[in-house]
Amino acid sequence: MATIVRFHELGGPEVLTFDEVPLQEPAKGEVRLRVLAAGLNRAEALYYRGQYLEQPKLPSRIGYEVGAVVEAVGEGVDANWIGKGVAAIPAYGMNQYGTLGEQAVVPAFALTEYPANLTPEQAAAAWMQYLTAYGALVFAGKVGPGDFVSIPAASSSVGLAAIDTVRDAGATAIAVTRTLAKKDELIAYGADHVIVSSEEDYAAxxxxxxxxxxxxxxxxxxAGPYVETLAAGAGQESTLFIYGGLSMQPTPFPLMQSFRTGLSVRAYSVREITTKPERLAVAKKYVFDRLADGRFVPKIAQTFAYKDTVEAYKYLESNQQVGKVVIRVP
Structure with a gap:
């Protein structure tokens, strides 16, 4: 038997429960993991509220990212995976493969070994953010020297990964945050410039x-109305990638600014990378190499005990953190 985290009704973090279930055996193409650490994501908070891309089928497990050890493999999976330290990357839906708990079963294609210089907690705090930033900024955006890149919500784990990605490419990272409280920490992290949106004229x-x-x-x-402000600072033939809808408000299309500058606005999801094997292979190597040589170092804002999972998600939703929220399991 093992405990897992799931929910039986939609709502806030309080709907999450610890349920004892039989140890699951991996099917063809799957592996079973002994989870050591879990990284939390905004996607999960939207998911248990019923506001995510996929609707949960209750009761539903939750969780995308873990640092773990492979315990068992299913048919067709190389047995050499057994005993290896791995990270599970977000290449599946939570309806089928939730990962937060003492054990998890995931498809083998979603596994990656992580560099020896990382802890399991860091391994659980790397892949969603760096793959997300890579897909938009490197794969699609072709970021390079001389580029100026605006990064709203820069204190989030993905925002910090974007700062790393932009600077690694030789471009200039402009972090955007709502409050002055996070400015110094973003500068210390490596942002070239910080704009405090509640106090400064963004476009100016x-x-x-x-x-x-x-x-x-x-x-x-x-997303939401602030897209108009972001567009006002866009240069010629620029691209606005929208990879979330945290404002929960209608998002206008900045038509006049697009006429003036040739601005392209497009929705982006990390699934553009994770659902394409050839793209994912390149992306995994990109992230692995930079984690291994220290160019990328996941920043963990706070680590919670497994028993404090509900509090961990409350902290995630509080927007206080700079970096990743992690749960140590068990």
């Missing part, structure tokens, strides 16, 4: 930072 600051050139890439998880 962008023009100042870029010498009037404007941003070439914008990487936004919030």
């Amino acid at each position: 600051r962008v023009k100042e930072i870029t010498g009037g050139k404007g941003t070439r890439l914008i990487f936004d998880p919030v």
Whole structure:
């Protein structure tokens, strides 16, 4: 038997429960993991509220990312995986493969070994964020030297990964945060510039930072009315990637600014990478190499005990953190 985290009704973090279930055996193409650490994501908070891309089938497990050890493999999976330390990457739906718990079964294609210099907690705090940033900024956006990149919600784990990705490419990272409280920490992390959106004129600051050139890439998880403001700072033939809808408000299309600058606005999901094997292979190597040589170091905001899972998700939803929220299991 093993305990897992799941929910039997929609709602806030309080709906999450610890349920004891029989140890699951992996089917063809699957592996069973002994979970050591779990990284939390905004997607999960939307999921247990019924506001995510996929609707949960109750009762539903939850969780995308873990650092773990392979305990058993199903038919067709190389037995050499057994005993290895691995990370599970977000290449599946939570309806079928939730991971938060003492054990989890996931498809073998979603496994990756992590560099020896990482702890299981760091392994659980890397792949969603760096794959998400890679897909938009490197694969689709072709970020490179001379580019100015705007990163709203920069204190999130994906925002920090975007800062790393932009700087690794030789471009300039402009972090955007709502409050002054996070400015110094974002500068210390490596942002080239920080715009405090509640206190500064975003478009004016962008023009100042870029010498009037404007941003070439914008990487936004919030959407909603602020998209108009982000568009006002965009340069010629720029792209606004919207990878989330945290504002939960209608998102206008910035038509006039698009006419002026040739701005492209498009929705983006990490599934553009994780559901394409050839893309995923390249992305995994990109992230692994940079984790291994220290160019990328996952920042963990706070680590919670397994028994405090509900509190961990409350903290995630509080927006206080700078970096990843992690649960140590058991």
